[in-house]
Amino acid sequence: MSEPDKKETTSVFNKNVSRRDVLKAAGIGGVGVLIGASGIGGALALADVLPTSQKKENTNAVVPFYGKHQAGIATEVQNHIYFAAFDVTAEDRNELIQLFKEWTKAAAAMTEGKSVGDPANNKYLPPDDTGEAAGLNASNLTITFGVGPTLFTKNNKDRFGLQKKQPDELKELPKFPLDSLEEQWTGGDLCIQACSDDLQVAFHAVRNLARIARGKAVLRWAQAGFQRTKQASPKKETPRNLFGFKDGTVNPNVKNSAEMNQYVWVQPGDGPDWLVNGTYLVVRRIQMFIEVWDRTTLKEQENTFGRYRDSGAYLGQKNEFDPPDFEKKDENGEYYIPMTAHVRVAHGDGKQKILRRSYSYADGIDAKTGTFDAGLLFISFQRSISKQFIPIQKRLSQMDELNEYIVHRGSAVFACLPGVKKGGYIGETLFS
Amino acid sequence: MKRYKLPVILFLSSSLLFSCSQSNESSTTEPAKKETAKESSQVDLNQISTDYRTFAIAEIDEFVKKTEEFANAVIAGDVEKAKELYAPARMHYERSEPIAEAFAELDPKIDAREGDVPDAEWGGYHRIEKGLWVENTTKGYEKYAEQLIKDVKLLRAKVETVDVTPDLLITGAVDLLNEVSTSKVTGEEDRYSHTDLYDFVANVEGAEKIYELMSPALKEKDEALAKEIEQRFQAVYALLDKYKKGDGYISYTELTKDQVKELSQSINELAEPLSKLGVVLEG
Ligand code: HEM
Numbered sequence: 001m002s003e004p005d006k007k008e009t010t011s012v013f014n015k016n017v018s019r020r021d022v023l024k025a026a027g028i029g030g031v032g033v034l035i036g037a038s039g040i041g042g043a044l045a046l047a048d049v050l051p052t053s054q055k056k057e058n059t060n061a062v063v064p065f066y067g068k069h070q071a072g073i074a075t076e077v078q079n080h081i082y083f084a085a086f087d088v089t090a091e092d093r094n095e096l097i098q099l100f101k102e103w104t105k106a107a108a109a110m111t112e113g114k115s116v117g118d119p120a121n122n123k124y125l126p127p128d129d130t131g132e133a134a135g136l137n138a139s140n141l142t143i144t145f146g147v148g149p150t151l152f153t154k155n156n157k158d159r160f161g162l163q164k165k166q167p168d169e170l171k172e173l174p175k176f177p178l179d180s181l182e183e184q185w186t187g188g189d190l191c192i193q194a195c196s197d198d199l200q201v202a203f204h205a206v207r208n209l210a211r212i213a214r215g216k217a218v219l220r221w222a223q224a225g226f227q228r229t230k231q232a233s234p235k236k237e238t239p240r241n242l243f244g245f246k247d248g249t250v251n252p253n254v255k256n257s258a259e260m261n262q263y264v265w266v267q268p269g270d271g272p273d274w275l276v277n278g279t280y281l282v283v284r285r286i287q288m289f290i291e292v293w294d295r296t297t298l299k300e301q302e303n304t305f306g307r308y309r310d311s312g313a314y315l316g317q318k319n320e321f322d323p324p325d326f327e328k329k330d331e332n333g334e335y336y337i338p339m340t341a342h343v344r345v346a347h348g349d350g351k352q353k354i355l356r357r358s359y360s361y362a363d364g365i366d367a368k369t370g371t372f373d374a375g376l377l378f379i380s381f382q383r384s385i386s387k388q389f390i391p392i393q394k395r396l397s398q399m400d401e402l403n404e405y406i407v408h409r410g411s412a413v414f415a416c417l418p419g420v421k422k423g424g425y426i427g428e429t430l431f432s
Numbered sequence: 433m434k435r436y437k438l439p440v441i442l443f444l445s446s447s448l449l450f451s452c453s454q455s456n457e458s459s460t461t462e463p464a465k466k467e468t469a470k471e472s473s474q475v476d477l478n479q480i481s482t483d484y485r486t487f488a489i490a491e492i493d494e495f496v497k498k499t500e501e502f503a504n505a506v507i508a509g510d511v512e513k514a515k516e517l518y519a520p521a522r523m524h525y526e527r528s529e530p531i532a533e534a535f536a537e538l539d540p541k542i543d544a545r546e547g548d549v550p551d552a553e554w555g556g557y558h559r560i561e562k563g564l565w566v567e568n569t570t571k572g573y574e575k576y577a578e579q580l581i582k583d584v585k586l587l588r589a590k591v592e593t594v595d596v597t598p599d600l601l602i603t604g605a606v607d608l609l610n611e612v613s614t615s616k617v618t619g620e621e622d623r624y625s626h627t628d629l630y631d632f633v634a635n636v637e638g639a640e641k642i643y644e645l646m647s648p649a650l651k652e653k654d655e656a657l658a659k660e661i662e663q664r665f666q667a668v669y670a671l672l673d674k675y676k677k678g679d680g681y682i683s684y685t686e687l688t689k690d691q692v693k694e695l696s697q698s699i700n701e702l703a704e705p706l707s708k709l710g711v712v713l714e715g
Pocket of ligand 1: 251287
């Protein structure tokens with residue numbers, strides 16, 4: 001097993017440092033000087049020649065399940081996601097508590113690469129664990145649980161005596177212009193986000209948790225997602241979305257706890273105490289018209305995002321992580337970054353920041369048109385939905401050029417519970 | 433309608449960063465982006481732009497006329513006549529879309545679908561469409577008809593100011609087909625009257641007009657591409673011909689799933705080579 005807080009302590013001398021981290025570090029502290037090489041190239045080169053023994057140190061690939069916060073939020077993004085929303089069918093509060101206890105136990109085991117329940121010794125019983133992850137390591141599996149607004153109240157009914165605990169923030173999103181939401185991709189009383197570097201491991205997790213829930217909760221909708229794997233991008237460059245653009249460049253630094261407390265983790269006084277150290281999750285299933293995009297000129301594509309496709313830099317800048325200059329104009333007096341460019345509209349005055357942790361999806365074809373049903377399973381974490389996500393999405397829905405190429409088909413919001421210590425269970429602060 | 437062109441009317445209430453006039457400017461000047469690539473052909477692209485402008489303005493003139501007839505039928509309370517005039521009138525707008533929709537503040541007023549704008553602001557063709565087909569009435573819709581006449585007249589006046597560039601034409605041709613792919617072919621455009629096929633045809637014709645104007649330049653550069661595009665246009669028209677009925681087209685609801693898919697795919701097959709029109713521009 002790797003040491004529990006490995007993620008926090010990774011240094012520049014370790015192969016696990018991404019190029020981006022090095023660039024960031026160089027930007028603030030001058031790592032080049034620190035390691036006696038000149039500049040960033042030096043730092044990268046050094047990382048590249050480190051002995052393989054050091055590169056391999058995370059072969060157990062275990063992300064600690066227990067802690068102050070749930071894993072899967074500040075965790076470095078894994079290769080795959082399997083996201084599931086559930087409707088609770090149980091009517092009794094104790095049953096619900098029981099479910100969370102069982103889920104906690106199973107999740108803790110699976111995130112360590114262990115199987116669920118007892119070993120299958122009795123040939124006359126179906127095995128506890130479904131088996132497809134046998135012999136596989138955890139592949140950085142994280143399992144993140146959330147509760148939706150309808151767990152608290154549904155049809156004006158206080159379902160589990162939780163009504164008074166419902167945060168003001170936790171309610172269905174307003175309808176945004178151009179939304180084309182479909183019932184089959186919307187809402188949920190509970191959610192499970194399983195992320196792993198192996199899709200089979202992620203699916204196994206949700207499958208077993210859904211099995212444990214049988215009789216208490218049923219699947220409402222589910223979606224698998226992917227991004228380029230770490231194997232395919234050893235330098236861990238920013239992944240590209242299905243429109244071919246680097247996606248995830250601008251995000252709060254998950255290793256900076258001050259920033260995370262400011263933008264992601266719910267703080268005392270924000271709302272009900274049970275959610276302190278938790279966060280709000282917004283998920284939108286956004287279909288991308290990739291055929292239409294593919295016949296769009298490069299110039300239009302870049303103007304749509306406000307970034308260069310190749311480098312990922314903001315228009316008018318050179319490198320991916322250079323800061324934007326929204327006032328910069330070209331020789332014709334036009335803004336480099338058009339007024340309707342996605343990054344300009346999303347950025348706004350820069351005050352709202354969200355942690356985006358999205359994945360691409362590709363679900364066969366749209367039966368109606370024969371085109372791909374592919375897009376983005378957009379997921380963001382934020383301390384406040386009303387102050388962060390909503391204002392951004394409101395602007396985007398009104399003037400983002402990207403709206404020509406996408407349509408929002410699904411939507412849900414959840415409060416991701418705080419983390420627990422060993423011996424506790426996810427949801428204990430809510431039910432106590 | 434083009435989806436992103438909503439900002440101006442909606443934007444009044446939002447952020448400080450962009451003022452209305454700015455965002456207005458950004459969309460109306462889109463056609464005027466001057467960094468237009470250099471011409472590399474003997475064919476005079478400026479002449480093509482002028483010709484296109486003439487075409488588009490003629491369409492919009494006709495659009496104003498037909499819209500007035502339509503709106504007057506609504507005001508007169510003649511449901512049947514209004515229903516008859518609805519789809520053919522819209523075709524002029526759809527044909528000249530690259531120009532007609534360049535006005536961010538007018539397009540949503542004329543052509544927003546339900547849900548595209550807040551309900552209180554929703555007017556224009558599709559609002560009246562809902563009255564005619566869902567409620568089978570014109571009662572209460574007179575005010576929308578009156579406003580629509582004003583808006584299309586304003587559009588006609590503004591069109592004079594549009595600067596048509598080869599750049600605009602090239603993206604415009606494909607945009608017209610993208611409109612078909614993302615809303616007409618799914619039946620989401622005319623969701624109450626189901627006259628989507630009229631809009632569909634008009635968008636294709638609009639794209640074809642641009643192609644026609646560009647084709648001498650294209651043939652100089654890439655004869656094979658020109659030929660491919662022409663064949664694909666024919667294929668689309670051949671499909672559409674099957675759904676002709678009288679002077680118009682059958683209802684979208686009469687199409688089978690397979691027919692919708694076939695239409696959708698034929699548009700994609702046309703749009704792909706058409707998106708290479710840009711070869712006539714260098715760079
Ligand atoms: C299919 C839909 C979407 C795609 C393909 C997309 C893609 C992108 C890309 C390529 C970037 C630039 C690179 C980066 O900074 O990561 C970006 C930036 C951003 N996006 Fe999106 N995005 C989508 C939807 C959304 C939504 C729904 C939101 C939030 C409501 C959002 C919020 C942001 C923010 C805040 C930024 C950073 C802006 C900045 O400060 O530069 N995006 N997106």
